[in-house]
Amino acid sequence: xxxxxxxxxxxxxxxIFLLIFLGVTAIASVVAAADEPPKIDTGDTAWLLMSxxxxxxxxxxxxxxxGGLVRRKNVLSVLMxxxxxxxxxxxxxxxxxxxLSFGPxxxxxxxxxxxxxxxxxxxxxxxxxxxxxxHQAFMVFQMMFAIITPGLIIGAFAERMKFSxxxxxxxxWATLVYDPVCHWVWGLGGIVRGWGALDFAGGxxxxxxxxxAALVAAIVLGKRIGYPENVAxxxxxxxxxxxxxxxxxxxxxxxxxxxxxxxxxxxxxxxVTHVAAAAAGLTWSLIEWIKQGRPTVxxxxxxxxxxxxxxxxxxxFVNPVGAIWIGIxxxxxxxxxAVVLKAKLGYDDTLDAFGVHGIGGIWGAIATGLFxxxxxxxxxxxxxxxxxxxxxxxxxxxxxxxxxxxxxxSLVLLKAVNALMGARAAENEERIGLDLAGHQESAYTxxx
Amino acid sequence: MKxxxxxxxxxxxxxxLAKLEEKEIHLVTVSQVLGRGRQKGVxxxxxxxxxxxxxxxxxxxxxxxxxAFLAPTIEAITGGARTGQIGDGKIFIxxxxxxxxxxxxxxxxxxxx
Numbered sequence: 001x002x003x004x005x006x007x008x009x010x011x012x013x014x015x016i017f018l019l020i021f022l023g024v025t026a027i028a029s030v031v032a033a034a035d036e037p038p039k040i041d042t043g044d045t046a047w048l049l050m051s052x053x054x055x056x057x058x059x060x061x062x063x064x065x066x067g068g069l070v071r072r073k074n075v076l077s078v079l080m081x082x083x084x085x086x087x088x089x090x091x092x093x094x095x096x097x098x099x100l101s102f103g104p105x106x107x108x109x110x111x112x113x114x115x116x117x118x119x120x121x122x123x124x125x126x127x128x129x130x131x132x133x134x135h136q137a138f139m140v141f142q143m144m145f146a147i148i149t150p151g152l153i154i155g156a157f158a159e160r161m162k163f164s165x166x167x168x169x170x171x172x173w174a175t176l177v178y179d180p181v182c183h184w185v186w187g188l189g190g191i192v193r194g195w196g197a198l199d200f201a202g203g204x205x206x207x208x209x210x211x212x213a214a215l216v217a218a219i220v221l222g223k224r225i226g227y228p229e230n231v232a233x234x235x236x237x238x239x240x241x242x243x244x245x246x247x248x249x250x251x252x253x254x255x256x257x258x259x260x261x262x263x264x265x266x267x268x269x270x271x272v273t274h275v276a277a278a279a280a281g282l283t284w285s286l287i288e289w290i291k292q293g294r295p296t297v298x299x300x301x302x303x304x305x306x307x308x309x310x311x312x313x314x315x316x317f318v319n320p321v322g323a324i325w326i327g328i329x330x331x332x333x334x335x336x337x338a339v340v341l342k343a344k345l346g347y348d349d350t351l352d353a354f355g356v357h358g359i360g361g362i363w364g365a366i367a368t369g370l371f372x373x374x375x376x377x378x379x380x381x382x383x384x385x386x387x388x389x390x391x392x393x394x395x396x397x398x399x400x401x402x403x404x405x406x407x408x409x410s411l412v413l414l415k416a417v418n419a420l421m422g423a424r425a426a427e428n429e430e431r432i433g434l435d436l437a438g439h440q441e442s443a444y445t446x447x448x
Numbered sequence: 449m450k451x452x453x454x455x456x457x458x459x460x461x462x463x464x465l466a467k468l469e470e471k472e473i474h475l476v477t478v479s480q481v482l483g484r485g486r487q488k489g490v491x492x493x494x495x496x497x498x499x500x501x502x503x504x505x506x507x508x509x510x511x512x513x514x515x516a517f518l519a520p521t522i523e524a525i526t527g528g529a530r531t532g533q534i535g536d537g538k539i540f541i542x543x544x545x546x547x548x549x550x551x552x553x554x555x556x557x558x559x560x561x
Binding site: 228234288291292296298299339343352 | 492493494495496497499502
């Protein structure tokens with residue numbers, strides 16, 4: 001009886017989703033608009049569209065990175081979560097997410113709903129964000145960031161979160177945590193942008209934001225059954241390597257695309273992104289080599305991702321040598337947090353979403369305040385090592401504000417979802433695996 | 449008739465099969481299995497988290513033979529699988545009650561083929 005009620009309730013969730021989207025879409029379709037005609041640069045537009053595709057590819061890349069690291073019985077659940085986020089957040093973004101993030105400012109805290117349903121977000125440039133590309137190109141590029149950010153969080157609650165709870169949490173988190181933070185840091189009139197904080201491609205907005213939410217999720221959901229003694233190792237490391245490779249590849253769009261044009265700055269961002277990733281992968285391997293006697297595959301790919309995370313906020317402001325230091329620092333600090341701190345504090349951040357993205361993002365944001373130089377980007381600022389200690393303080397302030405909001409809002413959201421519908425899969429579902437329990441599918445057959 | 453089960457190192461499979469071939473023993477079933485002996489498996493490391501004593505990958509050979517072929521079979525397996533290192537594996541020999549070839553319905557010794 002109770003099971004039937006539970007089943008009926010779990011079927012209500014998608015119905016509610018559908019009704020909300022149909023309703024919101026209906027309102028959105030009533031509105032449409034036009035602007036004055038400025039100049040589109042085809043090179044810039046080509047690069048931004050290509051970058052958007054590259055950034056989208058990071059989410060399936062992340063799916064394989066995470067999917068390879070979980071147990072066989074949970075791989076589909078991870079791939080599914082990533083793909084559902086691609087669908088869910090894309091629609092959210094078009095309907096109201098973009099407007100909340102980048103729309104006309106309301107008291108520095110949030111964008112208004114004037115661009116609801118992309119009203120007025122047309123094919124002419126919106127010069128205050130990107131002067132040489134169609135407004136919709138900027139919008140779709142930003143959409144890909146909005147998609148991957150909640151995707152990063154799933155690494156923390158992998159193998160144990162109920163799918164329906166995950167879907168609701170993701171929609172709420174994208175709306176109430178990602179969109180406001182995005183507005184503060186990047187939106188016209190946003191408070192953090194007003195302080196002069198530097199975040200070229202999302203160290204604060206994406207990585208700190210998702211990393212802190214990941215820590216909260218790991219704590220609220222609790223440890224997996226049998227953690228840490230009886231949790232099996234990664235079921236398919238080559239998947240994880242493939243995923244990390246796709247992430248590295250896509251990250252060029254993430255960072256170099258954030259130049260919003262195809263010129264010198266994009267080139268510089270491309271170069272430092274690559275250099276930081278390489279330095280971090282190398283450093284992680286060396287640490288393992290010294291500490292364990294052998295470098296591991298999982299270690300080198302984790303190091304690379306940590307380096308990519310850390311260079312993200314700095315990618316438009318630092319030179320290649322600064323990038324090497326950022327990569328080295330990222331590997332060292334993320335190693336400490338994922339390997340030492342996690343074991344000491346005992347939380348179960350399944351795939352080190354906090355350890356790599358949270359800590360890597362914090363280091364990257366701070367390091368931007370150390371290594372930034374106007375020689376790379378005159379529109380940026382000098383950091384501490386270039387004679388401007390004030391920038392370091394601004395970076396710290398932006399970091400603390402993001403940590404505070406992400407922690408508090410994610411905590412409230414997770415507690416609310418938990419109270420409403422139970423966030424965690426039932427014990428027997430966790431034991432048989434989320435692929436079968438959540439989706440009635442299995443990834444690998446034994447016969448045929 | 450005997451039923452021979454051998455647990456060997458995965459990297460010795462081709463050598464054992466070649467030795468069996470030499471002695472004209474063609475019938476064999478091969479499976480990948482996990483197991484451990486007294487040495488209790490190997491430790492693996494994931495993000496510096498040590499997993500001590502994981503089960504080892506082994507290969508299991510199953511061979512049905514007529515009594516005259518038992519000695520050559522064992523020679524072939526030991527000859528191909530022995531390295532002298534710990535973990536070379538074991539051979540188990542069981543009495544085989546009956547064999548039936550599904551296609552022809554033959555039974556006993558001739559059915560082993």
